[in-house]
Amino acid sequence: MISTLNPAQGPAVGGNQVIISGVGLLGATAVRFGTNSAIYAVVSNSSIRAIAPPGVGQTSVRVTSPTGTSNGLTYTYVPAPVLSGLVPGQGPTSGGNQVVLTGTGFT
Template sequence: MPVPVQVTVTGPGGTSNGVTYTYAAGPVLSAVSPSQGPVSGGNTVTLTGSGFTGATAVQFGPTPAVSFTVGSATQITAVAPPGSAGPVQVTVTGPGGTSNGITYFYVGLPTLSAVSPSQGPASGGTAVTLTGTNLLGATAVKFGTVDATSFTVVSAIQINAVAPPGSAGTVQVTVITPGGTSNGVPYTYAAVPVLTSAVPGQGPLGGGNTVTLFGTGLTTTSAVHFGSTLAAFTVVSDTWVTATAPAGSAGAATLP
């Protein structure tokens, strides 16, 4: 508790009236929450402790807080200034002096350089590996606006994630950490391929003839089967694949 005393002056003519002077206990910090934030600053942190009444400054290392509000003798809210990646000591200065320091970490902005594989089915479930920098402490991995089904932070440069379901097309994969939101890297949801026809619809038992397959979602074709037999093929467009029929037995072969 602040302790007030009366200050007086004594001279040949006597002793003056008293004026109040208060001995204030020095501020003490016990916690900073959150204890980390982006190097760009701007996030609000809550300082708890004691002796905050009349605080005149809050410092993040050598840099003053952008602003601060004394909520009570035990709590201050402050806006972190920009800083360099790494730890600094947060302190409070008041009439009783400067507090002890509590560590606050400035976290670098995460960056993504690749996602592998970079495509998968619209049904989701594909295990992907994200590589980049400053990925420790990730709190979310997003495929567009949708959270990954799950993710594991392997290291500062790698995250393993499972793609959620999505609509056919390309989305941006991003990572969120206390340092902010990363740049996006593209991930493509491939539509389930649909075949509408095979021209010609028949050929010799010995195979070897060219068959043109028409349909949709064929751009990412990775295999063509005549029944259970693989065929050589060329993707011409999203709606057109040419294949060389393998040898077969008399009868109809299903093109899955």
């Protein structure tokens, strides 16, 4: 059984480390983010380090062992920010000027 994911979200391109906590994790044979397999290392009976594969939206993280598959916890993929504007488009080489960026996904 798994109880927490830390962090519970990450970039859509994947690649970030997620600590999966719970009980009975020592015999883990697979970690999946939805249908995608993750690279993982069992740290202890209560902890697994996994690398999130790429994905979109929300998915369920599950751990499989010889005794079955765990409950699922929600992991959210956060899309990369998209830059659509930059004002002013130029400035002094010494820097120091204020620039306003516009787009989506900055939070």
